[in-house]
Amino acid sequence: MKTNTTFGYLRWFSVWVSLLLSTLSWAQTAPTTGWLTSAEHDAVEVKLALTGEFNPTTRTLPALLSVQLKDDWKTYWRAPGEGGIPPRIDLASSKGIEQISWHWPTPSEYYVQSIRTAGYKHQVTFPLEIVVSEAAEMAQLDAIFTLSSCTNICVLTDFPLQLDIDLSQLTPDSEQSYAFARAMSQVPQPLNNAEITRASYSANNQQVSFELSRASGWSSPQVFIHSDAKQLDEVVFKLTQQDLSADKERLSVSFEASHWLELPELVNQKATITVRDGEFAAAYTAPLKADEVSVPNNADHTMTVWSALLAALLGGLILNIMPCVLPVLGIKVQSLIAHHGTSQRYVRIQFLATAMGVITTFLAMGALLGLLKLSGVNISWGMQFQNPWFIATLAVITFVFAINLFGLYSISLPQWLSQWAMKPQSGSLLGHFSQGVFATVLATPCTAPFLGTAVAFALGAPMYLLLLIFLALGVGMALPWLAIAAFPQTRRLLPKPGPWLKWVKPVFGALLLATSIWLLTLLAPHWQPSSSESTSAQTTTERSWQALSFKTIHQSVTQGKVVFVDVTADWCITCKANKLGVLKQEPVYSALAADDVVRMRGDWTVRNDYITDFLRAYDEYGVPYNRVYGPGAPEGIELPVILTSDAVMRAIEDARHE
Amino acid sequence: MSKWALRGIKLLGYLVAAAAIAFGVDLYRNHDVPKALPNELTLTTLAGEPLSVAKMSEKEPVLIYFWATWCPVCPTVSPTVDWLSEDYKVISVALRSGHNAKISAYLKQHELEFTTINDAQGEIARHFNISVTPTILIINDHKVTSATSGFTSPPGILARLWLSKLSD
Numbered sequence: 072m073k074t075n076t077t078f079g080y081l082r083w084f085s086v087w088v089s090l091l092l093s094t095l096s097w098a099q100t101a102p103t104t105g106w107l108t109s110a111e112h113d114a115v116e117v118k119l120a121l122t123g124e125f126n127p128t129t130r131t132l133p134a135l136l137s138v139q140l141k142d143d144w145k146t147y148w149r150a151p152g153e154g155g156i157p158p159r160i161d162l163a164s165s166k167g168i169e170q171i172s173w174h175w176p177t178p179s180e181y182y183v184q185s186i187r188t189a190g191y192k193h194q195v196t197f198p199l200e201i202v203v204s205e206a207a208e209m210a211q212l213d214a215i216f217t218l219s220s221c222t223n224i225c226v227l228t229d230f231p232l233q234l235d236i237d238l239s240q241l242t243p244d245s246e247q248s249y250a251f252a253r254a255m256s257q258v259p260q261p262l263n264n265a266e267i268t269r270a271s272y273s274a275n276n277q278q279v280s281f282e283l284s285r286a287s288g289w290s291s292p293q294v295f296i297h298s299d300a301k302q303l304d305e306v307v308f309k310l311t312q313q314d315l316s317a318d319k320e321r322l323s324v325s326f327e328a329s330h331w332l333e334l335p336e337l338v339n340q341k342a343t344i345t346v347r348d349g350e351f352a353a354a355y356t357a358p359l360k361a362d363e364v365s366v367p368n369n370a371d372h373t374m375t376v377w378s379a380l381l382a383a384l385l386g387g388l389i390l391n392i393m394p395c396v397l398p399v400l401g402i403k404v405q406s407l408i409a410h411h412g413t414s415q416r417y418v419r420i421q422f423l424a425t426a427m428g429v430i431t432t433f434l435a436m437g438a439l440l441g442l443l444k445l446s447g448v449n450i451s452w453g454m455q456f457q458n459p460w461f462i463a464t465l466a467v468i469t470f471v472f473a474i475n476l477f478g479l480y481s482i483s484l485p486q487w488l489s490q491w492a493m494k495p496q497s498g499s500l501l502g503h504f505s506q507g508v509f510a511t512v513l514a515t516p517c518t519a520p521f522l523g524t525a526v527a528f529a530l531g532a533p534m535y536l537l538l539l540i541f542l543a544l545g546v547g548m549a550l551p552w553l554a555i556a557a558f559p560q561t562r563r564l565l566p567k568p569g570p571w572l573k574w575v576k577p578v579f580g581a582l583l584l585a586t587s588i589w590l591l592t593l594l595a596p597h598w599q600p601s602s603s604e605s606t607s608a609q610t611t612t613e614r615s616w617q618a619l620s621f622k623t624i625h626q627s628v629t630q631g632k633v634v635f636v637d638v639t640a641d642w643c644i645t646c647k648a649n650k651l652g653v654l655k656q657e658p659v660y661s662a663l664a665a666d667d668v669v670r671m672r673g674d675w676t677v678r679n680d681y682i683t684d685f686l687r688a689y690d691e692y693g694v695p696y697n698r699v700y701g702p703g704a705p706e707g708i709e710l711p712v713i714l715t716s717d718a719v720m721r722a723i724e725d726a727r728h729e
Numbered sequence: 730m731s732k733w734a735l736r737g738i739k740l741l742g743y744l745v746a747a748a749a750i751a752f753g754v755d756l757y758r759n760h761d762v763p764k765a766l767p768n769e770l771t772l773t774t775l776a777g778e779p780l781s782v783a784k785m786s787e788k789e790p791v792l793i794y795f796w797a798t799w800c801p802v803c804p805t806v807s808p809t810v811d812w813l814s815e816d817y818k819v820i821s822v823a824l825r826s827g828h829n830a831k832i833s834a835y836l837k838q839h840e841l842e843f844t845t846i847n848d849a850q851g852e853i854a855r856h857f858n859i860s861v862t863p864t865i866l867i868i869n870d871h872k873v874t875s876a877t878s879g880f881t882s883p884p885g886i887l888a889r890l891w892l893s894k895l896s897d
Contacts, residue, residue: 112860151801152801153804154798154799154802154803154804155799155800156799183802184802184804186801186804186805219799221802222879223879224861224864225797225799225800225801225861225862225863226860227797227824227825227851227860228860329838331831331835332831332834
């Protein structure tokens with residue numbers, strides 16, 4: 072036992088010395104090409120920089136390939152989809168370099184017309200590993216970097232990359248090491264809180280299908296596919312379908328595989344799915360299983376178009392009885408009852424006008440979504456509900472009308488507003504038309520649950536289908552109005568006017584008020600970010616994390632305490648996953664709260680040489696990094712990059728007991 | 730009556746403005762494209778036939794279409810060019826898009842039938858100082874009369890072809 076602690080002290084001493092040395096020598100820089108530009112194409116700039124590190128066992132030199140793109144220019148990911156070509160390096164006449172392996176940060180999806188590509192905008196940094204030939208002391212990089220970039224035009228640009236590398240002269244540059252770690256943190260990892268639950272390939276329609284589960288649910292995922300298998304190098308995958316289960320936990324995606332010559336065998340090949348969902352980004356690999364079930368899939372596809380249209384029609388119809396819309400329809404019918412004398416022709420015209428208002432609004436929404444899609448914005452139905460102003464405006468409108476219906480005229484509406492919304496029977500055709508518009512706008516909050524499938528289908532479909540589905544939605548919702556317009560006699564079926572009429576308004580008023588309150592509850596999540604921040608601030612005060620310090624670790628361990636070190640950064644997605652998935656969950660949460668546990672955090676969000684050196688002392692260059700010290704493990708137990716609750720608990724126990 | 734006339738004038742005004750903008754953009758984007766045809770440019774099609782653009786352009790305007798398999802914008806322009814190739818002289822140049830077999834397969838897959846030349850190393854494009862796809866050049870009697878990059882509508886291309894004929 073005693074020797075163990077003495078050995079521990081020696082380790083500490085060596086760590087201190089190396090810390091001191093590295094601080095003294097960090098002024099040295101590592102080789103870089105500097106920013107390179109091309110006379111042909113001034114919208115892109117590239118830079119290759121070594122970190123100055125060299126791993127003698129793998130013979131690799133970590134390097135950073137940075138790309139800056141102006142304005143709307145994009146470059147592409149490893150598997151950019153239909154059209155698009157990944158950036159590549161041709162070693163050309165390099166000497167002493169065997170190969171260069173790339174790491175690819177999680178891309179984003181972009182649309183050109185209806186063609187989906189995966190890539191990067193503004194700027195991207197690719198972490199590279201340059202493999203130096205066996206026994207080479209010097210290496211000469213004389214390569215061509217070919218970068219494709221597109222806006223509504225595409226350019227292929229060649230940049231010569233030239234570096235002379237003397238392995239004996241290399242000195243780590245802490246700024247480049249930090250940048251390398253930061254870039255590596257953008258490369259997706261197989262995080263714990265999601266997984267591939269199904270991966271299959273169906274040969275008869277060349278569809279690769281996956282199901283991805285995430286316990287905390289998906290919100291607006293972007294999914295990308297590639298394969299490291301050499302045989303699948305030139306296979307192009309095109310996203311054909313993306314669906315979320317009702318509970319949002321299961322995401323199913325399908326890609327159509329194609330090859331310019333002949334599609335190779337895909338069964339049993341490993342494919343990797345990269346998924347980005349807000350701040351979450353991860354990659355999972357699974358072998359493809361043969362899928363024999365979906366034989367009649369071709370018929371299925373045409374079926375889905377029809378069923379989507381039917382779903383849209385029904386969904387639109389159902390909208391009429393939603394609390395958001397019913398009052399509008401109700402008031403209209405009430406006006407019909409109250410004004411029994413109105414001519415059939417006039418009834419017909421006014422209902423037709425309203426129906427047109429509904430249909431036009433749906434088409435306009437469809438066109439707007441289509442335009443957004445064409446312009447490459449990542450669209451999803453319900454994205455308007457991510458906008459608190461939209462919800463708030465609707466809540467206020469419904470509230471004002473509810474009050475109005477209750478007869479509380481103390482709130483006076485603008486004259487024109489009450490004119491067209493409440494008393495259109497005396498108004499013009501335009502009044503009836505805008506009533507339809509109003510009903511549709513009011514209906515949008517209710518569309519989410521009913522129209523989910525149809526709208527999701529529409530968003531993934533070509534422009535004409537998108538418009539067709541929105542047309543079906545509009546026609547569906549306008550059906551009752553169209554029915555009355557077609558058969559004005561039907562109004563005779565309506566009950567005779569009587570004293571009960573005075574109850575209609577308050578009842579509909581109550582419905583509208585309920586809608587308004589429901590909208591307010593939708594606003595709640597928008598308040599949450601600020602409140603969750605304050606709670607996290609509270610938890611940090613109640614269970615404080617100390618700043619990283621070798622001295623404190625050493626002192627605490629001699630006092631018999633366990634020290635849990637978490638080196639993290641705000642830009643590190645894996646760190647966030649670790650924090651939310653393990654550190655803030657039981658049993659780890661309570662274990663870290665124990666009296667004999669010191670929690671220590673190194674925040675590497677901005678460059679910090681002390682933390683860099685701490686990592687370097689353990690031959691680590693990136694975050695997350697977790698280590699547990701204690702009387703049982705004075706030199707510390709290193710935890711896996713992706714934490715598991717078991718690993719943390721075991722490490723704490725092992726460190727605690729001498 | 731005068732109301733309609735006014736509307737007509739307005740519409741005409743918009744069209745002229747749009748044309749002026751398109752012309753300006755063409756001019757700005759392709760100011761590097763030489764006005765005269767590069768000398769002695771003889772090309773070989775995928776089918777192995779030799780072509781002289783200069784000779785072809787003596788009788789009627791020739792449309793040269795630079796595209797690439799790696800260009801996600803090109804599939805929006807290619808069908809238009811293919812359609813025009815039924816009535817006009819069209820030569821397409823596949824810029825740095827791989828070997829002949831791959832380009833032939835791509836054309837077949839996308840149902841494109843225009844005459845195509847493989848510019849595997851990008852040399853032909855360099856002759857014209859073109860680095861951008863999609864780019865459409867119109868060549869009339871040895872001269873480049875029009876150059877436009879990016880998405881181009883069918884009427885846009887037709888208008889440029891007619892203009893090229895008119896300027897004879």
